[in-house]
Amino acid sequence: MPELPEVEVISNFLFDTVKDKQISSVTVNNWNLRVPITKNIDDALKGKAINNIKRRGRYIIWNTDNDIAVIMHLGMSGKLIYAEDNQVQNKHDHVIFLFSDNTSMIFNDPRRFGLVVVLSKAQEVNFFNDFGIEPLTDEFNGGYLKKLLKDKKANIKSVLMNNKLIVGVGNIYASESLFRARISPLRSAQDLTYRECKKIATEIKNTLNDAIAAGGSTLRDYAQPSGSVGYFQNSFYVYGQVQKPCKICNNTITLIRQNGRSTYFCNVCQD
Secondary structure (H helix, E strand, O other), X not given: OOOHHHHHHHHHHHHHHOOOOEEEEEEEOOOOOOOOOOOOHHHHHOOOEEEEEEEEOOXXXXXXXXXXXXXXXXXXOOEEEEEOOXXXXXXXXXXXXXXXXXXXXXXXXXXXXXXXXXXXXXXXXXXXXXXXXXXXXXXXXXXXXXXXXXXXXXXHHHHHOOOOOEOOOOHHHHHHHHHHHOOOOOOEHHHOOHHHHHHHHHHHHHHHHHHHHOOOOOOOOOOOOOOOOOOHHHHOOOOOOOOOEOOOXXXXXXXXXXXXXXXXXXXXXXX
């Protein structure tokens, strides 16, 4: 599943490529994603210009010139494909946005866990009401994290992945950030010191920014709309490195399960 860096890379590509384009039509080949696609999507968007593209958590948002928001989530296997001319349609091309210059953006999702809905401006605000803080903002720092964790008995990795507290930090980047901060994923969140919280906040920012600069991580399905892949996976310290030597201390990387998710860490470097 794409995490914050991958969605940020895609959003930046879209901002540079399709912002200010006018939507000529929207063709839906399969309405049944995890939430049914908005039935009047073609009528709602036809003739409208995209005046902004942004990211919130792992969601991509297109805002049009009539205060309508197109909310997209790539789910487990979804991708957006940018085509500069007529492209042969694939089996899992569920939504096709055609622009007035005959380019198009295709929403492709083999497993159909993605999301494409059209909302009003008020509905957009309400949709994101329960979302936590964006980790790349100035407000997210050691002091903020310490206050956030003060009554959280759960392990720190699970807390970092709680979208209602902090958005966009999924399994890959929680594991990598904790390794960089030298904090064990087994630690109780409420027991972390201010200094440790500051280190975690700093390394979350560093890890996410490094991943964005590398185009994200391509493990299975993720690719940019241009077709380019990311290469941050080449810099992983612990994620997916079970039974391999730690790049810092040469200890063997450990794999455990936490809340049903795989957790990778070095039990020497992280305490």
